[in-house]
Amino acid sequence: MKVKPRDIPALLKSVGNGTRAVLVFGRDEGLVRERAEKIGKQVAEDLSDPFQVARPSLGDIKESPSILLDEVSAISMLGGRRLVRLEGAGNESTEAVKLVLDSEQGDGLLVITGGDLKPTSSLRKLMEGAKNGLAIACYEDSMQDLMGLIQSVLGDAGLSATQDAVSYLVDNLGGDRMVSRGELEKLVIYKGDEGGQITIEDAKACVGDTSALGLNQIAEAVTAGNLVSLEKFLERAWTEGHSAIPILRHLQMRIMRFHLARGMMDQGMNAAEAVNKLRPPVFFGERDRFMGELSRWTSRKLEMALEILLEAELDCKTTGNPADVICARALLRLAKAAR
Missing domain, CATH: 1.10.8.60 (Helicase, Ruva Protein; domain 3)
Structure with missing residues (x-):
């Protein structure tokens, strides 16, 4: 079953006994690990306990596809449910996971972690369609x-x-x-x-900039219409291995803040009053620059910008075209609109 974002907090506290397997996947590896561990600890408080937790490798599955079912069906030496952890899984694990879902042997819980599995992934499709399985997507923090x-x-x-x-x-x-x-x-x-x-x-x-190359700098270059800086920051981002989706989403957040402030201005507030209403507040040292850039954008231009960013993100995920090219084109288009 495909888990909706609003249902994830509850599942992190309690996964039903009827659930045989949980797939936690996505680009944010840290969030994938955190959620998988929270689910696993519902069964075994100590995830390193060899008597209650099994961790077959992808190599083990290749040699014996039934090993996941064997581990899920095994009886815990200490009593209670048994936890089986499969990490870094992809389509090569689909048939082994299917054996677990199709069987009623044992009451163990299989927790699977995976990377950025596409909608066409056989493992993702299997888990999203299973009545006794859960698929939890992990996206970059908003x-x-x-x-x-x-x-x-x-x-x-x-x-x-x-x-x-x-x-x-x-x-x-x-x-x-x-x-x-x-x-x-x-x-x-x-x-x-x-x-x-x-x-x-x-x-x-x-706290330093854990986004590695300052997604803020890229977003600010776009909203300021600074093409030279934008090209420089994007080039640096690609060199360091930054991916397109976080860049697009960070700019979306900035545009959404502009849109909220512009909406209040359209209702009669001045720029300073509107910016003061934003939460979280605009950092003091950025206020003047933020208000200056805000003056470049009308509500209509901001709405169009959000549409362009959402379309670019969808294209990155579905078209198969290079994501960095799609991202760069969208950002350059918006930066030109701000000039």
Whole structure:
């Protein structure tokens, strides 16, 4: 069964006994690992316990396709359900997983992790169509996801953060959930036992740009209509192995903030009032630049920009054409519109 995003939090707390297998997949490897571990710990608190957890390799499956079913059917030496973990799976594992779904032997749970499986992937199609299986897609964190992660990690440590600090963290986290969580945990350690509130100075002291090459720089070059900077930042991004989807989505978030502010301006607010209403707030050092770029964009232009970005993302996933070319064309088109 294909799991809808709104249903994922509940499943991370409790997967039904009727579920034989769960596939967690996507480009965000950190989020894939985090969700797979949460599901696995519903069965085995210690994921390294050899008596309750089995971890067959892809090589094992190639030699004996029935090994997954054998492990799921085995009885745990300590009682309770047995957990079987299969990592880095792709289409080569489809038939072995199908054996588990088609059988009623045993009550173990198979948790599978995979990369960016396309909609045409046989493994993904099998799991999305199975009544006793779940397929959970993991996409790059949105602004709302990052704010939730920040609140969760800091809140668990008894900390809060100023609006400027939250804005800075949202701008400088992303790309990989585990890296983002690690950066926030580093910030918690930095703050120590004194507790209290995280300031912008604390955030800058601990958290670097985990998006590697500054997705902000690319997005800002587009909304400012700076073609020279855009070409330079894109070239650097491709050289370092950045992928097109995070770039497109980061720009989408910036355009959506512009659209929200422009909507308030259309209702009578001035630019400063509209920007002050945005949450998370615009970082103080960026306010003047943000308002300057906002003046270049009408509501209609922003709506068209969002349509172009959504179409580009869809093309990246479905056409088979080079994603970096699709992304670059869309960004250059929007940067020219901002001039």
